[in-house]
Amino acid sequence: MFTKSKAVSRLKLHTINVNPSGAEMIGQIESGKSIWQFNFLPTRARLADWRLVLTGAVTITPPIGQPKTINGVTARLLSTQGSTALPPEPPVGIDRTLIPPAEVSVNGLPLTEYTGNDGSIGVMFLKLSALTGNVAGVPYDLSAVQLNARLWANSNLERELLWLYSALLMATQGPQSDGKWAEGLLAEINKRLAK
Amino acid sequence: MQSIQAAMKPASAKKKYDAIIIGSGASGGMAAKELTERGFEVLVLEAGPMIDPLRDFNMNKFAYESMYRGLWRPGQKQTEQWMQDTAGEFSSHFYVKDTENPYTTDPGKPFTWVRARIVGGKTLHWGRLSWRFSDLDFKAASQDGFDVDWPIDYKEIAPYYDKAEEWIGVSGNRDGLWWQPDGNYLPPMALTCGDQILKSATEKLGWKLIQPRVAMLTQVKDHHRKHGRAQCHYCGSCGNGCSVGAMFNSLSSTLPAAAVTGKMTLRPNSIVRHITVDQNTGKAKGVAVVDRVTRQEIEFIGKVVIVAGSTLESTRLLLNSTSDAHPKGLGNSSGVLGRYLVDHFGGTGASGYLPMLAGRDPVNEDGKSSGIFVPRFRNLDARTKHPKYLRGYGFEGGASIGSFPGNARRTPGFGKEFKKTVRRWYVAPVSLTTRANMLSRFENYVEIDPDGVVDAWGIPVLKIHIQHSENEREMGRDAAESATEILKKAGAVEIRTQNVMTAPGRIIHELGTARMGNDPKTSVLNKYNQSHDVKNVFVTDGAAFVGAANQNPTLTILALTIRACEYLTEEMKRGNI
Numbered sequence A: 001m002f003t004k005s006k007a008v009s010r011l012k013l014h015t016i017n018v019n020p021s022g023a024e025m026i027g028q029i030e031s032g033k034s035i036w037q038f039n040f041l042p043t044r045a046r047l048a049d050w051r052l053v054l055t056g057a058v059t060i061t062p063p064i065g066q067p068k069t070i071n072g073v074t075a076r077l078l079s080t081q082g083s084t085a086l087p088p089e090p091p092v093g094i095d096r097t098l099i100p101p102a103e104v105s106v107n108g109l110p111l112t113e114y115t116g117n118d119g120s121i122g123v124m125f126l127k128l129s130a131l132t133g134n135v136a137g138v139p140y141d142l143s144a145v146q147l148n149a150r151l152w153a154n155s156n157l158e159r160e161l162l163w164l165y166s167a168l169l170m171a172t173q174g175p176q177s178d179g180k181w182a183e184g185l186l187a188e189i190n191k192r193l194a195k
Numbered sequence B: 001m002q003s004i005q006a007a008m009k010p011a012s013a014k015k016k017y018d019a020i021i022i023g024s025g026a027s028g029g030m031a032a033k034e035l036t037e038r039g040f041e042v043l044v045l046e047a048g049p050m051i052d053p054l055r056d057f058n059m060n061k062f063a064y065e066s067m068y069r070g071l072w073r074p075g076q077k078q079t080e081q082w083m084q085d086t087a088g089e090f091s092s093h094f095y096v097k098d099t100e101n102p103y104t105t106d107p108g109k110p111f112t113w114v115r116a117r118i119v120g121g122k123t124l125h126w127g128r129l130s131w132r133f134s135d136l137d138f139k140a141a142s143q144d145g146f147d148v149d150w151p152i153d154y155k156e157i158a159p160y161y162d163k164a165e166e167w168i169g170v171s172g173n174r175d176g177l178w179w180q181p182d183g184n185y186l187p188p189m190a191l192t193c194g195d196q197i198l199k200s201a202t203e204k205l206g207w208k209l210i211q212p213r214v215a216m217l218t219q220v221k222d223h224h225r226k227h228g229r230a231q232c233h234y235c236g237s238c239g240n241g242c243s244v245g246a247m248f249n250s251l252s253s254t255l256p257a258a259a260v261t262g263k264m265t266l267r268p269n270s271i272v273r274h275i276t277v278d279q280n281t282g283k284a285k286g287v288a289v290v291d292r293v294t295r296q297e298i299e300f301i302g303k304v305v306i307v308a309g310s311t312l313e314s315t316r317l318l319l320n321s322t323s324d325a326h327p328k329g330l331g332n333s334s335g336v337l338g339r340y341l342v343d344h345f346g347g348t349g350a351s352g353y354l355p356m357l358a359g360r361d362p363v364n365e366d367g368k369s370s371g372i373f374v375p376r377f378r379n380l381d382a383r384t385k386h387p388k389y390l391r392g393y394g395f396e397g398g399a400s401i402g403s404f405p406g407n408a409r410r411t412p413g414f415g416k417e418f419k420k421t422v423r424r425w426y427v428a429p430v431s432l433t434t435r436a437n438m439l440s441r442f443e444n445y446v447e448i449d450p451d452g453v454v455d456a457w458g459i460p461v462l463k464i465h466i467q468h469s470e471n472e473r474e475m476g477r478d479a480a481e482s483a484t485e486i487l488k489k490a491g492a493v494e495i496r497t498q499n500v501m502t503a504p505g506r507i508i509h510e511l512g513t514a515r516m517g518n519d520p521k522t523s524v525l526n527k528y529n530q531s532h533d534v535k536n537v538f539v540t541d542g543a544a545f546v547g548a549a550n551q552n553p554t555l556t557i558l559a560l561t562i563r564a565c566e567y568l569t570e571e572m573k574r575g576n577i
Ligand SMILES: Cc1cc2nc3c(=O)[nH]c(=O)nc-3n(C[C@H](O)[C@H](O)[C@H](O)COP(=O)(O)OP(=O)(O)OC[C@H]3O[C@@H](n4cnc5c(N)ncnc54)[C@H](O)[C@@H]3O)c2cc1C
Pocket: B022, B023, B024, B025, B026, B027, B028, B045, B046, B047, B048, B086, B114, B115, B116, B117, B118, B119, B120, B121, B122, B123, B125, B126, B127, B128, B129, B130, B270, B271, B272, B273, B308, B309, B310, B311, B313, B314, B317, B508, B509, B541, B542, B552, B553, B554, B555, B557
C-alpha cells in the first residue's frame, strides 16, 4: 500500500505483507493488475541495540522478465504484535536452559490466554534497508519499506523459528530480559537460517 | 438505501461544513441523524467502502452454499484477518484486513482489536445487547473508592437512553432491577426450555436470570417502517448482516434518517489522517484525508469536528493530530489521552449438558440469537460485598440448540455409536460465560508506536499496553465458581469449569482512553463529550467512558452521542463554539 511521496515523483510503498515459507518471507507487490513476487531470505541474525536484525537477500520477480536479487539487505525489528493463538512446542533437542517455564496459576487464580510465556509473536514489523534504483521495474519508491512479517507457521522449520523469534523477543524486551538467554537463542536461529 | 445513495454526493473541499463527522458506525450514524435533524449541514467521512445490502448481507446463506462450508479457504483467516476474532466466511467483508491495519503490543501481552471499516461500522454485525448503566456504574468510585466517578449520573442520562431505545428499537422485559434500569421495550422474546431450567436454578441461588434486551425489532413502529425496517423473522444470522433492517445498524436506521433531511454528505473510502488546526486560534479547522482507493490527499473544513471512529481509532486520530498548539496530541494538555484503556473480560465460566433435555427432538432455538443474561449479583450493597475484589460481572449464555453440533468435537469414539451419542447430547447443551468489569487503570494505555510502525497508508499506528490485575483474576475465579454452581443446581452433567480469562480486546468492548471528567487536568473531555482544550471537537464514542461497568456499552454510546449533539446545538446557538 502506498501514498504519494513528496520527495520523489514515484509513489511511496509503505508496507509489504509477508508470510513464512521455511526461513524465507514471501509476499507480493501490486500495481494495477500487475504483481511482483517479493522474497526475503534471511541468512544471518544478530542483535543491534537489543533488537533483532536479519540480513539476507531480497528477490523481486516481475510479471514479465528476469528476477532481480539484492544481497546484503537488512531488516531491523521495529515492534511486534502478540499472537492470540497457542505458541508451538519448543524445538526438539534445544538446550533446556533456553526454554522459559510455562505460566502457572498462582493460588488457583485464572491466567489470561496467550499471555507471558504462553504467548508468541503474531507479526514482526521490520524496517528494510533502502532498496534504490530500478528494482525489477517496481513502479514505487522502495526507500523505506516496512515488512509486516506474519509468523503463521505450517512446517517444522517455520514452527521452530516462530518459537525462537518469540523467545528472543522475551529475552530482549520481555520483563526478564537476559543477554545470555538471547545469545543462546540467536545461535539456534542462525543454525536454522544457515541451512 | 436510496436516500443514502443520494447522500453520497461529491464532498466539497471549499465548503465549510457545520460539522464533520468521522466514522459512520453506532456513534457517527447517530450524530449524523441528530445534527442533520437540528439543521446542521454535515459531512460524514467513513474510512471504509459503501455496502450493497443485496450483495453483502448474508443472513440467508447456509454453510453448504460455500465450497469451504463457512470455514474459509484454508489459511485465509490466519493470513488476512487473524485478529478479527468474530469474522466468519460470510461476514469477513465487514471487518478490517489485519494486513493493512496493523497495531503493536508489548511482548507477552496481546490485545485482540476487532474492527470494522465499512459504512455502518461494527453495527453491521454487532451482538445487539442493549443495557443501560446505572449509578452503581456511574458512581462506582463513591462506593468503593477506586478511581473516580463519571461526571454524570443516571438521572441526567436516562432521557437520552429513552430516546436511543425508542429510535433503535430494543426488545426486552421490564425486570425491575435498580442496578439494571428498565427502559421502554418492544415485546420480549421467550426463553427456551433449557433457559427456563437455568432460570429456576439461578433463582434458587438468590440471583436473577433475565431475557436479554436486544436491538431487534419484535414489533415495528412507524419511524422504523418509514426507513424500510421490517420485523425480525428469527433466522438467527444477524452476524452475517440483516438485510431486512430488523436489527439496529446505522445503515438501515440512523444514516437513512440523516439522508432524508438532505443535509448529509456521506463520503466513503475517506481515511482521516489527522485533524487540522487553525494556528491562530488553536481550534480545529477540519480534517486531512487520504482516499482509500485513489490515494488522493484532500482537506475538508468544518466548524465542528465530531470524532466517532470507535474508541481506539478516535484516540489514535487525536494522538496523531499534533501541532505547535497541541504537541502531545489534540486535546491532550492533561497527558491523559490514551490512558485508562479497558475491555470487559470473559472466558471464565462453565458448560455442560442438561440430561432432562437429552435425546429430545431438535427444534429451532437459535433463531432469536439472544440467549440469557444473569445480571451482576456481587458488590451491589453491603450484603453482597465480595471480600476479594471490587465491582462485578454478569453471565451471558443459555441452553439452546445451535445449527452445528459443537459437542461432536468433544465426543470420543466413531461410527454409529459416536453419531448416536452426538445426536443425544446435541439438543441439551448449556453454558455460562462471564462479562466482567475490568478496572480502569492509568497504566493500561495506548500511544503512537514509538518505533515508527505505520499502516498501509503510512499513518502511524497504535501501540497497546494492557494487562489484567489481581482484581480481575479474583473476579474471574469467582465467576468460574458461580457459573459451575448454577449449572450444578440446574442438574447439568459433564460440567466443565473454564478458568482462563480472555485476552484483553476479545470481548470487543474496548473503552476509555479519552475519558470525560470535570477537571481538565485529569480528563480529556467534559461531561458533554467536548474536548476541554479544543471546544469545537467532540469525541462521542467509547473513548469517552470513565469505566467499563459490566454491561455492553453501545446503548450508552448512543445516548451520550444524542446528549452531546443536543449540547453542541445549544452551544452553537449561544455563540460559544
Ligand atoms: C461481533 C461483535 C459483537 C458485539 N456485540 C455487542 C453487543 O451485543 N452489545 C454492545 O453494546 N456492543 C457490542 N459490540 C460492540 C459494538 O459494535 C461497538 O460498541 C459499537 O459499534 C461502537 O460504535 P462506534 O461508533 O464507536 O464504532 P464503530 O461502530 O466501529 O464505527 C466506527 C467507524 O469509524 C470508521 N473510522 C475509524 N477510523 C476512521 C478514520 N480515521 N477515518 C474515517 N473513518 C474512520 C470505521 O471505519 C467505522 O466504520 C459488538 C461488536 C462486535 C464486533
